[in-house]
Amino acid sequence: MMKFGHIADLHLGRQMYGVRLLEDQEHALNRVMKELEERDIDVLVMAGDIFDRSVPPAEAVTLLDTFVYKVTQGLGIPIVMTPGNHDSATRLGFGSRLMNGLHIAPPLEEPIEPILFEDELGMIEVFPVPFLEPARVRQVFEDPTVVNQETAMRAVLDDIRSRTKCERTLIVAHGFVAGGSESESERPLAVGGAETIDASVFDDFSYIALGHLHRPQSIGSPRIQYSGSLMKYSTSELDHSKSMTVAQIPLAGDVVIERVPLPPIRDLRRVEGMLDDVISRGPEGNPDDYVVVRLLDKGPVFDAMSRVRTVYPNALHLERVQVVLEGNVKLPSKDHREMAIPDLFDAFYREVMGEELDEEARKVLLEILNEDARGEVTA
Numbered sequence: 480m481m482k483f484g485h486i487a488d489l490h491l492g493r494q495m496y497g498v499r500l501l502e503d504q505e506h507a508l509n510r511v512m513k514e515l516e517e518r519d520i521d522v523l524v525m526a527g528d529i530f531d532r533s534v535p536p537a538e539a540v541t542l543l544d545t546f547v548y549k550v551t552q553g554l555g556i557p558i559v560m561t562p563g564n565h566d567s568a569t570r571l572g573f574g575s576r577l578m579n580g581l582h583i584a585p586p587l588e589e590p591i592e593p594i595l596f597e598d599e600l601g602m603i604e605v606f607p608v609p610f611l612e613p614a615r616v617r618q619v620f621e622d623p624t625v626v627n628q629e630t631a632m633r634a635v636l637d638d639i640r641s642r643t644k645c646e647r648t649l650i651v652a653h654g655f656v657a658g659g660s661e662s663e664s665e666r667p668l669a670v671g672g673a674e675t676i677d678a679s680v681f682d683d684f685s686y687i688a689l690g691h692l693h694r695p696q697s698i699g700s701p702r703i704q705y706s707g708s709l710m711k712y713s714t715s716e717l718d719h720s721k722s723m724t725v726a727q728i729p730l731a732g733d734v735v736i737e738r739v740p741l742p743p744i745r746d747l748r749r750v751e752g753m754l755d756d757v758i759s760r761g762p763e764g765n766p767d768d769y770v771v772v773r774l775l776d777k778g779p780v781f782d783a784m785s786r787v788r789t790v791y792p793n794a795l796h797l798e799r800v801q802v803v804l805e806g807n808v809k810l811p812s813k814d815h816r817e818m819a820i821p822d823l824f825d826a827f828y829r830e831v832m833g834e835e836l837d838e839e840a841r842k843v844l845l846e847i848l849n850e851d852a853r854g855e856v857t858a
Contacts, residue, residue, distance in 0.1 A: 529560065
């Protein structure tokens with residue numbers, strides 16, 4: 480039975496906290512190639528957000544070009560690719576009709592023709608659906624009922640249904656199916672609920688290979704699968720296990736699903752504690768991982784990032800814990816414009832920190848204010 484490898488949300492060219500991730504993305508793609516070869520995968524489907532932006536950096540284009548060449552020509556595995564909301568469909572699809580082994584979703588103005596594959600059970604039709612903008616679908620299909628992501632997807636899939644001939648059909652698409660688990664690193668597709676797609680629009684299709692949501696997950700049925708992103712792209716993904724999905728489609732019954740782990744060259748983790756404790760206890764886990772450090776210090780900390788990087792050289796970001804107050808905060812009863820600066824600072828500190836400014840800190844504040852006042856008089 481034919482094996483389909485399913486990946487999505489590569490976001491090639493992405494940066495995280497200003498750090499370029501191209502080396503990590505190259506490692507992830509090399510790991511995908513290794514698994515494709517070792518597991519005898521027959522077809523690779525890539526469900527959108529290939530690049531992180533519509534005009535990707537040259538290095539990201541080169542990385543994709545190398546990957547596609549090695550998979551299609553080196554391993555002899557065909558690729559079916561569809562653009563996501565981060566991609567430019569026109570740029571991604573340039574020259575695709577000339578490329579042997581690479582099939583890219585056509586523009587909406589052209590019908591989505593099936594890409595045919597055959598195994599011992601018969602033929603399988605694969606339909607790559609590009610990311611759908613409702614206004615454009617409404618125009619192309621001349622259908623005034625297309626007003627959101629769901630009605631746009633339904634219109635396109637109804638057109639595909641009218642032309643299917645095989646018992647087994649696979650849809651490659653990019654969108655937010657209702658019930659999916661989101662992450663912070665996913666760009667919203669629309670506002671006010673107009674981005675969600677009900678899973679029922681995919682009825683009658685054998686397997687739906689989805690992109691957009693970064694957590695690997697199924698939606699309501701093993702037939703509807705998000706492969707997730709190849710890497711962690713935000714702290715909301717710290718608990719994700721990144722993988723490639725492998726699907727086999729029988730003639731009847733549910734598809735057979737396997738998640739193939741894709742361990743990163745550098746993981747993304749959070750480390751928490753007082754700054755001095757983080758430094759003194761040394762690295763936890765791989766010191767070369769990308770870490771976000773949550774500092775529990777209440778007072779000011781100096782030169783924190785450079786100190787953290789003596790332990791974690793790839794530290795990305797420092798978080799300061801914000802005090803969340805319970806109940807009502809006692810705010811000053813007077814107009815703040817009539818308050819003395821020390822009293823105003825007292826009120827601000829109490830609101831932010833949830834406690835009174837102690838005498839030692841208040842003494843330091845008065846010394847600073849007095850020194851500042853003397854400077855103004857001298858000037």
